[in-house]
Amino acid sequence: MSTLAKTPCTVVTGFLGAGKTTLVRHLLENAGGRRLAVLVNEFGDLGFDGSFIEGCGIEGCTQDDIVELPNGCICCTVADDFVPALTKLLDRPNPPEHILIETSGLALPKPLVNAFNWPAIRSRVTVDGVVAVVDGPAVAAGLFADDPEALAAQRAADQSVDHDNPLEEVFEDQLLCADLILLNKTDAMDESERARVLADIREHLPRAVKVVETAHGRVEPRVLLGLGAAAETDLEARPSHHDGEDDHDHDDFESVSIPVGAVADPGALAIRVERAAEAAGVLRIKGFAPVEGKPMRLVVQGVGRRVAHHFDRPWRAGEARDGRMVVIGLKGFDRGAVEAALRGG
Numbered sequence: 001m002s003t004l005a006k007t008p009c010t011v012v013t014g015f016l017g018a019g020k021t022t023l024v025r026h027l028l029e030n031a032g033g034r035r036l037a038v039l040v041n042e043f044g045d046l047g048f049d050g051s052f053i054e055g056c057g058i059e060g061c062t063q064d065d066i067v068e069l070p071n072g073c074i075c076c077t078v079a080d081d082f083v084p085a086l087t088k089l090l091d092r093p094n095p096p097e098h099i100l101i102e103t104s105g106l107a108l109p110k111p112l113v114n115a116f117n118w119p120a121i122r123s124r125v126t127v128d129g130v131v132a133v134v135d136g137p138a139v140a141a142g143l144f145a146d147d148p149e150a151l152a153a154q155r156a157a158d159q160s161v162d163h164d165n166p167l168e169e170v171f172e173d174q175l176l177c178a179d180l181i182l183l184n185k186t187d188a189m190d191e192s193e194r195a196r197v198l199a200d201i202r203e204h205l206p207r208a209v210k211v212v213e214t215a216h217g218r219v220e221p222r223v224l225l226g227l228g229a230a231a232e233t234d235l236e237a238r239p240s241h242h243d244g245e246d247d248h249d250h251d252d253f254e255s256v257s258i259p260v261g262a263v264a265d266p267g268a269l270a271i272r273v274e275r276a277a278e279a280a281g282v283l284r285i286k287g288f289a290p291v292e293g294k295p296m297r298l299v300v301q302g303v304g305r306r307v308a309h310h311f312d313r314p315w316r317a318g319e320a321r322d323g324r325m326v327v328i329g330l331k332g333f334d335r336g337a338v339e340a341a342l343r344g345g
């Protein structure tokens, strides 16, 4: 090893669809010669983000630089998946100079940061910073706001419940752990929404943390990388709703993968996805589909009710042209309605 210095790692957190993958791609594209590697973890079984970054065509970024951690919560599979994956990256003949860790939108960052204290890795890596990407329009629309009446009712029934809204809990945990906050999607917000959301974020912050406004994650890499926070050494400054718990469960959320056949018209599929996103409890839909007569794979993704689609890459030789959509929602979301909408029913 050329130096005893620890390899800096940046943890990118942020709710489903906030713009984490977009940010990671931006950082890779603007690495300025620095050797970056990415660990990606997703909720749901599509393995979408890794393939999305892999297919990026970014110069100097090879398939080996993108490591997808198997389905599951990164913070709960530390020993089995995370530590070995990190060690493998560090043991490469030409190891990365900086590692980006894109967590699932439902992951709590604190247990992951804590994992950097594991004996197997603690002398080799440090958390340079935790960056929380915030979906500005979603906050403005009240997605993470508690319903005051429901909260009061629940408190009356059970004093130990902090929130009635699991979305608020994940959102807060992500903010509370952050060294830097990116208020993203400002292109889709007006002035008063921005002011309101900024105030809302500041209200949640226990300490002085800088908030940077951005669109499409276009931030100078040096604003984000090199924070030198050593976050794993000051966990007390990062309160969590799950402090004191050995483990946390993911019972609040679930995902399902639904096959979709070849479509004649991308716009028509996008409309079906839009309808599916209206089903109660749905948080995020993303996936791909074949389009009749087209050699390219169509990516369709929705955050809340906003749906976007584009062709990302040609189908590979021998690759099954199976379309599927991964739907993530609150536990008990209306799968039947989602399936019917995706079928065009």
Ligand SMILES: Nc1nc2c(ncn2[C@@H]2O[C@H](COP(=O)(O)OP(=O)(O)OP(=O)(O)O)[C@@H](O)[C@H]2O)c(=O)[nH]1
Residues within 6 Å of the ligand: 014, 015, 016, 017, 018, 019, 020, 021, 022, 023, 049, 104, 105, 184, 185, 186, 187, 188, 214, 215, 216, 217, 284, 301, 303, 308
């Ligand atoms: N208008 C707007 N759209 C954005 C911005 N950033 C990302 N998006 C879009 O939002 C959608 C989700 O972006 P991703 O980067 O995949 O978000 P993510 O946080 O990685 O999503 P998950 O991995 O599913 O949690 C995509 O359609 C992006 O193109 C932004 O600043 N403005």
